[in-house]
Amino acid sequence: MNEIRKQLLQALLASRGFVSGEELSQQLSVSRTAIWKHIEELRKEGYQIEAVRKQGYRLVAEPNTLSPSVIASHLRTKWLGHDLHYFDEVESTQTIAHRLAREGAPAGTVVLADHQQAGKGRLGRTWFSPKGTGLWMSLVVRPHIPLTSVPQLTLLTAVAVLRAVKQTTSIALSIKWPNDLLYGGQKVAGILTELNAEADRVNYVVIGVGLNVNQEAEDFPPELSSKAISLKLAAQKPISRKDLVVAILQEWENVYNLYQQHGFGPVKTLWEAHTCSLGQRIVARTPHGQVEGVARGITDEGALLLEDGQGHVHRIYSADIETL
């Protein structure tokens, strides 16, 4: 987005009423004619802006999209999401983020789509991503961490999304190890962490977040209806996807700063405070067989510690988890 236009929008957003053309002209150091032209451009993008003689301009409504200009005018992160790619429809935001990362996209690049035709879930599964109702996004990061630490980023993202949802909607979600966010036991969000690496160096990580926002109960296909829920159904009111995107990017950057400065310790503490997995009797279906037991904690690598009936503690790196 044009930098003047972004500042103009921010000035209109900051004021709840009218801002005079004269004031905007001084604040942005451009002519009043230029202000008028940028207002016209914003109207073309879908902004409703009222203009009244002697009073100036007033922002009445923003376009109901997740377009880069809308997000950029609200975003206050230092680096995350500054390079934002928005698509009305994609196969999968993960696939696009991988391509951008391969082509050298900087850390903090974000891919956002209104609709995914083939959203990717964990372990090669699909993620139901209908049009206009959810948040389907992928972040590109380039952390200097060993391969063994990459699963920590899934847990970090779960914490960030949970906090952003709480701020934006007051809804308290809980985390199911390793990558789901639940409301009343039903899935609201999933996280998919993928990486490209040398054997001893991470090239880039793509973190996908799929979040059910404004679906109605009948929007879910029958096989998901008992397992999945949207924030709108949980809050019993529609939720602004734009506010959620902005909050998620801000919280992700905050929690990642904490992680970079103090390591996984504080992230682990936050994760443990919000998980519903610990203390539960669960069955973990791993690629190497099934383990039943009580979830006791997570390791510093993000593995789940599962104590079986004989008191033996298993480290679970990859599994499907079901509460017994």
Place this chain on the structure above:
Amino acid sequence: MNEIRKQLLQALLASRGFVSGEELSQQLSVSRTAIWKHIEELRKEGYQIEAVRKQGYRLVAEPNTLSPSVIASHLRTKWLGHDLHYFDEVESTQTIAHRLAREGAPAGTVVLADHQQAGKGRLGRTWFSPKGTGLWMSLVVRPHIPLTSVPQLTLLTAVAVLRAVKQTTSIALSIKWPNDLLYGGQKVAGILTELNAEADRVNYVVIGVGLNVNQEAEDFPPELSSKAISLKLAAQKPISRKDLVVAILQEWENVYNLYQQHGFGPVKTLWEAHTCSLGQRIVARTPHGQVEGVARGITDEGALLLEDGQGHVHRIYSADIETL
């Protein structure tokens, strides 16, 4: 390559002299006219085949290329290299192998090039890959191993390439941790292991092997001339690149079978038997600083154990190593 033509070639290769058209016709269950047509096709591919009345056909010379038909006629692996992609010139075989793997190429797919314009080395460096003189190849594998085990594949590949070179040329190389093969302290080969994964599951691994085969001393650029050497310079005679490819693929499959059946233990034993790194006083330059000490061994994850002057043992996952 056409299956009949492959069998025909194998029959000619198996015989050191003439094979009659009648015999080939019976062996391959096709007409003598068909045999003649396939012989013509092979000649077009660059095979020199002598035909003498009443004696039959005799293979005089194979084309001096690494084309799939040449490799396939010699290859006896069960799965590795059956899907072989050969290019006269590529940017990097790694890049192509990654693309093929993303598009679903099966485990065992091999990419081979006569010339790389931008061969990839470890830690984002380049690898000097001139035309016609080296082996520049990438293998796609899909192992069911945790991310932490991926560095083992670098060590496994070092063992396989070393054994293949020994068989083909009688030259004894040594392994410098983690990924170089040396002759008299100079670099003959490098290995680059890259992966694409979810946080808890490997999607695929691409293993690149760059091997200096027939370069003359003056073929190396000045900055490499004291550091790099070719097998031809080491053996003081030219080496068949085709024989090397076939031997490397066979040995890789053998060592990988060992790894799949018995784990990393026997591979580690082979690696330790051929390394020049252990017992040496070295300096390891890691992303987190420099460690000096004596290399004592490798861990089961393939990390180097380095004992410093105070007797403290460091685990080195990623570093440049220099012998003191």
